[in-house]
Amino acid sequence: MALPGLTGMDHIGFTVPDLEQARTFLVDVLGCEYLYSLGPFIHDDDWMAEHLGVHPRAVMRRNSFFRCGSQAIFEVFQYEAPDQNRVPPRNSDVGGHHVALYVDDLDAAVAYLRECGVRVLGEPTASAGAHEGQRWVYFLAPWGMQFELVSYPEGKAYFRTPEAFA
Numbered sequence: 001m002a003l004p005g006l007t008g009m010d011h012i013g014f015t016v017p018d019l020e021q022a023r024t025f026l027v028d029v030l031g032c033e034y035l036y037s038l039g040p041f042i043h044d045d046d047w048m049a050e051h052l053g054v055h056p057r058a059v060m061r062r063n064s065f066f067r068c069g070s071q072a073i074f075e076v077f078q079y080e081a082p083d084q085n086r087v088p089p090r091n092s093d094v095g096g097h098h099v100a101l102y103v104d105d106l107d108a109a110v111a112y113l114r115e116c117g118v119r120v121l122g123e124p125t126a127s128a129g130a131h132e133g134q135r136w137v138y139f140l141a142p143w144g145m146q147f148e149l150v151s152y153p154e155g156k157a158y159f160r161t162p163e164a165f166a
Helices: 019-029 047-052 106-115
Strands: 012-015 033-038 059-068 072-080 099-102 119-126 135-140 146-151
Touching: 019 033, 019 059, 019 072, 106 119, 106 135, 106 146
Parallel strands: 012 072, 099 146
Antiparallel strands: 033 059, 059 072, 119 135, 135 146
8 A cells, every 4th residue: 555646755844943043054054945935823723733733822933945956845944832842853762853965975065064164973974785885974953953964976785786685
């Protein structure tokens, strides 16, 4: 079984503490294209809880859309909510996540991030097994969200010999 009509991913949404800070990072550092913004969204009933799974008195101050590369769209929210957790989850936390960005030259991208004052976690790591041929490294947005750079200009082992990893 599969989800009827599924053709791909439309966008990735995430919440930030300061939308202007996020815009600066996404546009000026990562090179995303700002598209447009919507909001605010405020409801006096239970609409926010029923439709978005957030506190009924949550206020979505604004959400902005950014294109990253040729396809990925980031929908970035700034909320205020009585029960808001302002600590980003780690990968080991339930709900933990990261956004992986592909780059052609990992070393040049890491050097650029460091020049921009971005916190890069460790040094690039070479993968093994099905991902052999790939190198990766994590970095943090100013609000603590985890991003990853990946590069496999010669391909990954899995794509050359998928039967070896079945």
